[in-house]
Amino acid sequence: xxxxxxxxxxxxxxxxxxxxxxxxxxxxxILSGFPDAIVVEIRHYKxxxxxxxxxxxxxxxxxxxxxxxxxxxxxxxxxxxxxxxxNDAFYYTSTVKNCxxxxxxxxxxxxxxxxxxxxFVNFDDYLSEIDRMSVSKKLYICLSYDTDLIAMDGLTGxxxxxxxxxxxxxxxxxEVRTKGAPQFLRPLPNVIYAYTSSPERVAAxxxxxxxxxxxxxxxxxxxxxxxxxxxxxxxxxxxxxxxKKAYDDMLTQVSEYLSFEKLEDVSVGGFRMPKEFxxxxxxxxxxxxxxxxxxxxxxxxxxxxxxxxxxxIGYLSDALAERMPKEKIFVIKQEExxxxxxxxxxxx
Amino acid sequence: xxxxxxxxPKLTELIKGRMDTSGLLVHRxxxxxxxxxxxxxxxxxxxxxxxxASDRDLYPDLLYDFxxxxxxxxxxxxxxxxxTPVIVEPGIVQRFRSYASLYSYDRIHxxxxxxxxxxxxxxxxxxxxxxxxxxxxxxxxxxxxxxxxWIERLSDDMMLTVTLRNRLKQILLYAGLTQREEAERRIxxxxxxxxxxxxxxxEGRRMxxxxxxxxx
Numbered sequence: 001x002x003x004x005x006x007x008x009x010x011x012x013x014x015x016x017x018x019x020x021x022x023x024x025x026x027x028x029x030i031l032s033g034f035p036d037a038i039v040v041e042i043r044h045y046k047x048x049x050x051x052x053x054x055x056x057x058x059x060x061x062x063x064x065x066x067x068x069x070x071x072x073x074x075x076x077x078x079x080x081x082x083x084x085x086x087n088d089a090f091y092y093t094s095t096v097k098n099c100x101x102x103x104x105x106x107x108x109x110x111x112x113x114x115x116x117x118x119x120f121v122n123f124d125d126y127l128s129e130i131d132r133m134s135v136s137k138k139l140y141i142c143l144s145y146d147t148d149l150i151a152m153d154g155l156t157g158x159x160x161x162x163x164x165x166x167x168x169x170x171x172x173x174x175e176v177r178t179k180g181a182p183q184f185l186r187p188l189p190n191v192i193y194a195y196t197s198s199p200e201r202v203a204a205x206x207x208x209x210x211x212x213x214x215x216x217x218x219x220x221x222x223x224x225x226x227x228x229x230x231x232x233x234x235x236x237x238x239x240x241x242x243x244k245k246a247y248d249d250m251l252t253q254v255s256e257y258l259s260f261e262k263l264e265d266v267s268v269g270g271f272r273m274p275k276e277f278x279x280x281x282x283x284x285x286x287x288x289x290x291x292x293x294x295x296x297x298x299x300x301x302x303x304x305x306x307x308x309x310x311x312x313i314g315y316l317s318d319a320l321a322e323r324m325p326k327e328k329i330f331v332i333k334q335e336e337x338x339x340x341x342x343x344x345x346x347x348x
Numbered sequence: 349x350x351x352x353x354x355x356x357p358k359l360t361e362l363i364k365g366r367m368d369t370s371g372l373l374v375h376r377x378x379x380x381x382x383x384x385x386x387x388x389x390x391x392x393x394x395x396x397x398x399x400x401a402s403d404r405d406l407y408p409d410l411l412y413d414f415x416x417x418x419x420x421x422x423x424x425x426x427x428x429x430x431x432t433p434v435i436v437e438p439g440i441v442q443r444f445r446s447y448a449s450l451y452s453y454d455r456i457h458x459x460x461x462x463x464x465x466x467x468x469x470x471x472x473x474x475x476x477x478x479x480x481x482x483x484x485x486x487x488x489x490x491x492x493x494x495x496x497x498w499i500e501r502l503s504d505d506m507m508l509t510v511t512l513r514n515r516l517k518q519i520l521l522y523a524g525l526t527q528r529e530e531a532e533r534r535i536x537x538x539x540x541x542x543x544x545x546x547x548x549x550x551e552g553r554r555m556x557x558x559x560x561x562x563x564x
Contacts, residue, residue: 004483004484005485006413007412007480007483007484007485008411008412008413009410009412010413014398014410016407038398038418040398040399040407040420042399042405043405047404047405047407048407051407051453053448053449053452053453054409054452054453054454055409055454055455057488057489058409058411058452058454058487058488059409059411059454061411062411062412064409240526241526241527284489285489286490286491286493287489287490287525288525289522289525292518292522292525293522293564294515294518294519294522294560
């Protein structure tokens, strides 16, 4: 019998809404954008989000949306495997969970059971928490931690909300990380827009649904010209055959769109992921070489063999050091089971 | 395969007799019943269940563009909001949980028809359900891992421990994805040169390191 690829419901033709979420203006606004959607009231988003035995790869054919009210805490300390760029009060926040891109190696696919995004509609509660904590600390917050905020902005409108909020909170610094290629980003002195860049071949093979690297870099270059603080993240570095040439070509490509000297900074990181996440990713992507690499395991974190990781990070860091000041190059790697991040650690 | 179950054994046999669903590769469960009652239900209408009320509510994943209406299901009257169709069915929670232990949520399909008997309409709906699901493409990720028997033989020839066998398997899987024919050719060369089989475990361990270097 012939198969029919048109059998799937359109994305977001079903929206699950927590009972408490209905009253929030943001929820009403989002729902008004999907007048034909089937709205199903739910008690708690985790009843859906955390169901064991979901098939996220199938759900990606017809995503549903979940609207929920987050409970405290609204800020979490940044994970040890992530770059803090020298900031002591490093936190992250999740106004959205999950992403519309589908990168084979994304930790979210390893961490979450589902492909359905959750939008937390009690946005003001996050701001209240930030205001409370920023009395005693100079906060550095990653806003795009469990999502790609810019990729999700068409659904949420949260990028604009965050930028407006941050414009009134100059003592809070925030990073918005993305694999997207937005047309315009509003420059603010306390906001860093971080673009993740990979060699084109890595992006084509493993970063499904994302804009081409050239488009991301063009967007980054435009943001710099507009006065925005822009970071490039070469994190994680992905091993492929001829990786040196691939990363050389990537840096050449970067130069075509922006000046390295105008960057806020860059981060370089080796591949690292909890073992449980890798197991989940391998099940979802049995034919994807990037997650089937025979990683080494140090204290439950999978990574490339130490020698390879050092070679890759060293190679890219050195190449970057030829183009920009070393103190703007932040490196994270595994070292004897501990994540070590160094500023300006390029070997020369 | 589509496993079709219903509240009427005769209906089940009839559908199974009319439609051969055994050859289909994706395993699904279709649980169809007629005579459904509840709240806000229309007569002679088929509903697909989108939510099952429980201490922790249960949700099938409705990924497909079914033409049938949706309803929630509950074991007793729940007094849901005006107009919300609710099918009252004792035992539905346990039933769903048993399906969820065997199938992912996108492969559990629960349909309830409000007709009180097996009519032509009911039969037609059952056939439509099966026909619809039979057309759904099989999009499960497919593993192209190397032949297990071959890996087992190679592991034996290298006298590897269980841990190192798993490592070899992962190396060969990765190499197969990035350079399949070359990986197989190089292993064959090792046999041809007399480097395989190995004489002892230490040799085997060294051979594993060499294969890893070679293929990665």
